[in-house]
Amino acid sequence: MSLIALGTVALDHVKTPSGEKKDILGGSVAHFAMSARLFTKVHLVAVVGYDFPKKHIDHLKQKGIDLTSLIVAKDKTFRWRGEYKSGDLNTAVTLETVLGVLMSYEPRVAEHQKDLPNVFLANFDPDVQMKLLSLMRKPKLIGLDSMNLWIEHKRPSLLKLMKQVDLFVANDAEARSLTGENNLIKAAKQLRKFGPKLVVVKKGEHGVLFYSDRLKFSFPAYPVEEVIDPTGAGDTFAGGLMGYLSKVGKTDERSLRQALIYATTLASFNVEGFGMAKTEKLTLPAVHKRMKEFINFISC
Amino acid sequence: MSLIALGTVALDHVKTPSGEKKDILGGSVAHFAMSARLFTKVHLVAVVGYDFPKKHIDHLKQKGIDLTSLIVAKDKTFRWRGEYKSGDLNTAVTLETVLGVLMSYEPRVAEHQKDLPNVFLANFDPDVQMKLLSLMRKPKLIGLDSMNLWIEHKRPSLLKLMKQVDLFVANDAEARSLTGENNLIKAAKQLRKFGPKLVVVKKGEHGVLFYSDRLKFSFPAYPVEEVIDPTGAGDTFAGGLMGYLSKVGKTDERSLRQALIYATTLASFNVEGFGMAKTEKLTLPAVHKRMKEFINFISC
Numbered sequence: 169m170s171l172i173a174l175g176t177v178a179l180d181h182v183k184t185p186s187g188e189k190k191d192i193l194g195g196s197v198a199h200f201a202m203s204a205r206l207f208t209k210v211h212l213v214a215v216v217g218y219d220f221p222k223k224h225i226d227h228l229k230q231k232g233i234d235l236t237s238l239i240v241a242k243d244k245t246f247r248w249r250g251e252y253k254s255g256d257l258n259t260a261v262t263l264e265t266v267l268g269v270l271m272s273y274e275p276r277v278a279e280h281q282k283d284l285p286n287v288f289l290a291n292f293d294p295d296v297q298m299k300l301l302s303l304m305r306k307p308k309l310i311g312l313d314s315m316n317l318w319i320e321h322k323r324p325s326l327l328k329l330m331k332q333v334d335l336f337v338a339n340d341a342e343a344r345s346l347t348g349e350n351n352l353i354k355a356a357k358q359l360r361k362f363g364p365k366l367v368v369v370k371k372g373e374h375g376v377l378f379y380s381d382r383l384k385f386s387f388p389a390y391p392v393e394e395v396i397d398p399t400g401a402g403d404t405f406a407g408g409l410m411g412y413l414s415k416v417g418k419t420d421e422r423s424l425r426q427a428l429i430y431a432t433t434l435a436s437f438n439v440e441g442f443g444m445a446k447t448e449k450l451t452l453p454a455v456h457k458r459m460k461e462f463i464n465f466i467s468c
Numbered sequence: 469m470s471l472i473a474l475g476t477v478a479l480d481h482v483k484t485p486s487g488e489k490k491d492i493l494g495g496s497v498a499h500f501a502m503s504a505r506l507f508t509k510v511h512l513v514a515v516v517g518y519d520f521p522k523k524h525i526d527h528l529k530q531k532g533i534d535l536t537s538l539i540v541a542k543d544k545t546f547r548w549r550g551e552y553k554s555g556d557l558n559t560a561v562t563l564e565t566v567l568g569v570l571m572s573y574e575p576r577v578a579e580h581q582k583d584l585p586n587v588f589l590a591n592f593d594p595d596v597q598m599k600l601l602s603l604m605r606k607p608k609l610i611g612l613d614s615m616n617l618w619i620e621h622k623r624p625s626l627l628k629l630m631k632q633v634d635l636f637v638a639n640d641a642e643a644r645s646l647t648g649e650n651n652l653i654k655a656a657k658q659l660r661k662f663g664p665k666l667v668v669v670k671k672g673e674h675g676v677l678f679y680s681d682r683l684k685f686s687f688p689a690y691p692v693e694e695v696i697d698p699t700g701a702g703d704t705f706a707g708g709l710m711g712y713l714s715k716v717g718k719t720d721e722r723s724l725r726q727a728l729i730y731a732t733t734l735a736s737f738n739v740e741g742f743g744m745a746k747t748e749k750l751t752l753p754a755v756h757k758r759m760k761e762f763i764n765f766i767s768c
Contacts, residue, residue, distance in 0.1 A: 255650050350555050352673075353691045373652075374674040375688060385765050388675060388686035391653045429768050463768055465685050468729050 169308075171204055171414040173197050174213040174275055174300040175290025175403070177238070179220070180443060181249040181264075184257070186396045192443035193224045194248065196290035196313065199400030201233045202444045203407025203434045204288075206452055207415040211281050213237040213300055215273045217245035231448065237277045244268035250399070257395045258372045275300040286414040289333070290403055291315045294325040301332060309419065311335040311410045312364070313402070319346050327362060334419075336364035337406050343369045352377055353384070366419060368409065368428070370402055376428055383421055387428060390436035390462050397442045401435045404447055408434035433459045469608075471504055471714040473497050474513040474575055474600040475590025475703070477538070479520070480743060481549040481564075484557070486696045492743035493524045494548065496590035496613065499700030501533045502744045503707025503734045504588075506752055507715040511581050513537040513600055515573040517545035531748065537577045544568035550699070557695045558672045575600040586714040589633070590703055591615045594625040601632060609719065611635040611710045612664070613702070619646050627662060634719075636664035637706050643669045652677055653684070666719060668709065668728070670702055676728055683721055687728060690736035690762045697742045701735045704747055708734035733759045 175197025181190045201210045211234040216225075218240065229235055249264040275296060285308035289297040294314065301310065312333040318326050319342060326346075330336060336359055344350055347358035352369055356379035359367045369377040375388040408431035416423045433455055437446045475497025481490045501510045511534040516525075518540065529535055549564040575596060585608040589597040594614065601610065612633040618626050619642060626646075630636060636659055644650055647658035652669055656679035659667045669677040675688040708731035716723050733755055737746045 257650075350557075351693060351695070353693050371674065374671065375686075377688075377691070384691065385767070386675075386688035386691065387766070387768065388677075388688055391677070391684065391686065393651060393653050395651070425768055466687070466766065466768060467685070468687065468725055468763055468766060 169285050169414050169417050170209040170211060171286040171288060171410060172211040172213060172277065172281055172284040172304070173200055173204065173288040173290055173410075174297060175200060175292050176246055176270065177212075177214040177216050177220075178246045178248050180399060181247070182397055182399050182442060183251040184397045185252070185254040186394075187442070189397075189442045191221075193227070194399060194443055195246065196292065196403045198228070199403035199438070199444060199447070200288065200290045200407040200410075201228070202231065202447045203404040203438070204411030204414070205232050206408075206434075206450060206455065207411035207430075208286075209234060210411070211237065211277075211284060213275050213277055215239045215241050215269045217241060217243050217269045220245045227448070237275070237281060239273070239276065241269040241273070243271070246270045252398060257398055260399065275303070277303050285309065286410065287311070288406065288410045289313065289329075290406065294318050294322050294329045298325065298329050301329070309334050309413060311337065311406065313337045313406050314342065316342055316345060331363040333364050335366040335368065335410070336362075337368045337370065337402070337409070339370045339372065339402060353379070356384075366424070370405055372398075372401075376405075376432060378424060378428060383424070385425065387432055387466055390432055390458065391465065392436050392439055395439045398439045400444060401438045404438040404444075405431040405435040408432075429459060429462065430455070433462055436462075469585050469714050469717050470509040470511060471586040471588060471710060472511040472513060472577065472581055472584040472604070473500050473504065473588040473590055473710075474597060475500060475592050476546055476570065477512075477514040477516050477520075478546045478548050480699060481547070482697055482699050482742060483551040484697045485552070485554040486694075487742070489697075489742045491521075493527070494700060494743055495546065496592065496703045498528070499703035499738070499744060499747070500588065500590045500707040500710075501528070502531065502747045503704040503738070504711030504714070505531050505533055506708075506734075506750060506755065507711035507730075508586075509534060510711070511537060511577075511584060513575050513577055515539040515541050515569045517541060517543050517569045520545045527748070537575070537581060539573070539576065541569040541573070543571070546570045552698060557698055560699065575603070577603050585609065586710065587611070588706065588710045589613065589629075590706065594618050594622050594629045598625065598629050601629070609634050609713060611637065611706065613637045613706050614642065616642055616645060631663040633664050635666040635668065635710070636662075637668045637670065637702070637709070639670045639672065639702060653679070656684075666724070670705055672698075672701075676705075676732060678724065678728060683724070685725065687732055687766055690732055690758065691765065692736050692739055695739045698739045700744060701738045704738035704744075705731040705735040708732075729759060729762065730755070733762055736762075
């Protein structure tokens with residue numbers, strides 16, 4: 169079943185110990201869509217500026233991503249410049265952000281998109297995420313991601329939004345800061361109390377923890393030896409998770425475990441190249457090959 | 469098959485966010501033996517002082533641990549005082565150590581113990597570890613643990629010793645500092661090059677990574693909600709690992725995976741109480757019950 173996803177589309181300038189890339193396609197929903205497209209039709213809801221390169225638009229279209237609700241506005245495209253230092257590839261240091269078109273963005277979707285059953289709110293201002301949600305007529309599965317900026321500055325909006333979603337995805341630092349709990353199991357439990365029935369805590373190189381009333385489980389990460397650029401790994405992970413759940417149309421134990429294995433595998437590809445250099449080339453057979461290896465890696 | 473293990477026996481004074489305990493039984497080989505005894509006969513090789521409480525000796529004996537080679541020397545027992553701060557229960561801050569009997573200790577073992585097939589060198593000065601190894605006549609499986617102190621101050625001795633062991637156990641910080649590699653897969657690969665065929669990297673709350681020429685795999689940790697005192701978790705882990713491998717007498721893939729599941733499960737009990745309060749009460753049925761739960765937690 170199709171999936172509609174809101175988030176940022178950006179031009180990234182990234183520096184890591186492996187090199188530096190300017191003006192590459194980035195943003196939460198761009199990474200998300202490039203991953204989720206492997207499983208289902210993805211409708212993207214976002215805004216770019218007049219300076220956004222046509223090649224990126226063509227590229228997203230060519231990957232089968234529906235751009236009906238991608239607005240081209242009269243301001244500059246959102247830009248992010250960041251750096252990862254050797255020795256701590258888990259943490260991005262933001263050097264500059266140019267908000268541009270994000271400052272006055274109101275999400276809009278086409279009439280026929282309002283009935284789509286699966287909704288993902290990739291990292292964005294929670295008030296904007298809420299606006300998209302209010303446009304949807306009968307969402308069946310709603311997923312949400314956020315970041316420390318919103319946890320610190322828009323906590324009430326985020327908590328209000330959390331009451332309305334089914335699935336919440338957070339990294340370990342976000343889970344801790346949102347709940348005030350250092351122990352991740354306790355943090356996940358607390359996130360559950362905030363509303364979402366399904367809680368996913370991403371631990372970067374240490375894997376993932378899943379928590380619901382009935383189920384809890386955990387997987388390590390796929391063992392990547394050469395991390396080139398972690399930007400978008402969390403969004404790529406979320407894309408695999410929501411993409412697979414949308415495809416199968418259910419959230420039973422088997423589907424959830426499978427979705428998290430897909431998510432982990434996709435994220436492992438993401439970090440092996442700058443931006444989405446690796447994920448944009450992916451096909452399902454390549455994903456399945458690595459998944460098989462990963463399942464062997466974690467089997468007991 | 470029986471197991472002989474060298475290491476420290478200590479009187480610990482531990483403070484954690486959950487409380488404070490003085491003069492409790494601790495030390496690398498005491499924790500190790502309390503865990504490994506669940507699988508096989510453990511012969512302990514260590515030294516204590518004239519002030520070592522008889523109740524601790526009786527307790528170890530009562531648990532079936534062979535104390536033939538526990539020397540009672542004419543100095544004070546080794547003491548360690550440490551604290552774990554709220555928010556970082558992975559890291560002990562050492563406040564005081566009284567070396568006492570450790571300063572002049574030379575390991576000795578009884579004649580009949582020299583033919584024991586399984587040897588574990590729990591954390592200790594690598595020169596002392598080497599001395600025990602030189603006493604053993606036909607070791608079949610040799611395991612080794614160390615710590616940052618020796619990595620920094622006795623690196624040549626440690627590297628020499630690593631050439632002679634089969635199994636090396638390190639935590640993530642030790643693996644990184646010994647190899648200079650930040651990426652743990654690369655660090656594990658490098659540790660393998662130092663000699664040991666089987667490399668185990670413990671990642672605390674994030675689980676474990678196993679590496680050999682032919683095999684690599686990883687498990688998350690058991691999800692403990694209330695960590696009371698992590699002291700000895702690594703030794704307890706090693707006790708489960710070596711204890712099980714000694715019991716089955718082989719290191720094939722199945723046995724290694726099973727041994728690491730046991731090790732993880734045992735370590736999870738250890739952190740739920742001060743010192744060895746939890747592990748000393750353990751029986752195999754209780755371990756198996758939690759293992760079943762753990763296997764469900766990590767199954768894909």
